[in-house]
Amino acid sequence: MTQAKLKQLVQASLIASAFAISAGHPASAAAPLAKTNAPGFHRIMLGNFEVTALSDGTVDLPVDQLLAEKPAKTTEALSKVFLKAPLETSVNTFLINTGSKLVLVDTGAASLFGPTLGKLLANLKASGYDAAQIDEIYITHMHPDHVGGLAQGAAAAFPNAVVRADKRDADFWLSQANLDAAPAASKGFFQGAMGAIKPYQSGDKFKPFDGKTELVPGIVATPSYGHTPGHTAYTVTSEGKTLLLIGDLIHVPAVQMGKPGVTIQFDSDAKAASAARAKVFAQAAKEGTMIGASHISFPGMGHLRSAGKGYEWVPVNYTQLR
Numbered sequence: 001m002t003q004a005k006l007k008q009l010v011q012a013s014l015i016a017s018a019f020a021i022s023a024g025h026p027a028s029a030a031a032p033l034a035k036t037n038a039p040g041f042h043r044i045m046l047g048n049f050e051v052t053a054l055s056d057g058t059v060d061l062p063v064d065q066l067l068a069e070k071p072a073k074t075t076e077a078l079s080k081v082f083l084k085a086p087l088e089t090s091v092n093t094f095l096i097n098t099g100s101k102l103v104l105v106d107t108g109a110a111s112l113f114g115p116t117l118g119k120l121l122a123n124l125k126a127s128g129y130d131a132a133q134i135d136e137i138y139i140t141h142m143h144p145d146h147v148g149g150l151a152q153g154a155a156a157a158f159p160n161a162v163v164r165a166d167k168r169d170a171d172f173w174l175s176q177a178n179l180d181a182a183p184a185a186s187k188g189f190f191q192g193a194m195g196a197i198k199p200y201q202s203g204d205k206f207k208p209f210d211g212k213t214e215l216v217p218g219i220v221a222t223p224s225y226g227h228t229p230g231h232t233a234y235t236v237t238s239e240g241k242t243l244l245l246i247g248d249l250i251h252v253p254a255v256q257m258g259k260p261g262v263t264i265q266f267d268s269d270a271k272a273a274s275a276a277r278a279k280v281f282a283q284a285a286k287e288g289t290m291i292g293a294s295h296i297s298f299p300g301m302g303h304l305r306s307a308g309k310g311y312e313w314v315p316v317n318y319t320q321l322r
């Protein structure tokens with residue numbers, strides 16, 4: 001190839017690339033989509049306590065079929081906030097560093113609820129803590145998306161932790177007689193709870209409590225029975241600031257904030273679940289208490305504001321913790 005010909009080719013190629021760039025088409029291959037999000041933790045201070053919401057992932061739920069509401073009404077309520085069924089639903093857990101104890105409230109699903117969950121341990125690590133550092137684990141209730149993460153196979157995922165839950169949930173979900181009597185479709189719930197708690201029972205590290213109990217200074221188990229027989233909220237208080245971790249008192253804010261009377265199929269006792277929601281929400285709205293919820297969009301922390309016969313959800317402001 002002659003020098004002149006080579007120069008001509010180089011020029012042609014430069015012109016071609018310039019044209020591609022100016023036309024908005026990069027000359028090289030497009031970068032692949034990253035398809036990941038930021039690590040799933042969100043941290044705030046509550047008085048002197050550090051609170052970290054930790055994501056276990058999300059799961060798609062056919063909420064139009066699960067709520068005790070006409071499917072068309074659920075679809076309409078969802079579309080008003082730009083959502084649809086099946087609803088990508090967050091599974092959140094909460095880590096509280098009181099300064100003397102490291103307490104985890106709920107543990108996500110591990111492998112019990114499908115492949116999109118089970119991210120808790122990775123997100124805990126990303127947030128700067130290790131599973132072995134956790135002193136206490138408080139369970140809101142023993143459904144698989146709350147206790148599954150306790151176990152890693154047959155071993156305890158949190159080797160140094162004591163696990164606490166209301167004895168009403170322990171008596172119900174850990175009962176062989178209840179497992180035997182349960183319909184086939186529900187047996188997995190009992191088996192999941194039993195498998196998750198077992199590694200702690202054998203080490204004498206599972207310690208049920210009976211109703212309202214201060215478990216460590218600043219964290220009080222607060223009965224909110226109904227969703228399950230022993231469903232428990234946890235009231236976290238430091239320096240006069242309060243955060244109420246409400247577990248599964250709500251699943252679909254788009255519907256249940258406006259109509260708190262709407263229940264969901266997962267409720268063991270729908271009437272009691274609805275009454276517990278009514279009581280806790282009324283008090284939290286009145287007192288301006290911050291809420292942390294297992295299934296409100298991550299990080300699931302915010303406030304309730306009274307609106308007509310229901311509530312509006314006001315998510316927490318972002319903070320850099322400076």
Ligand SMILES: [Zn+2]
Pocket residue numbers: 143145146248294295
């Ligand atoms: Zn749940």
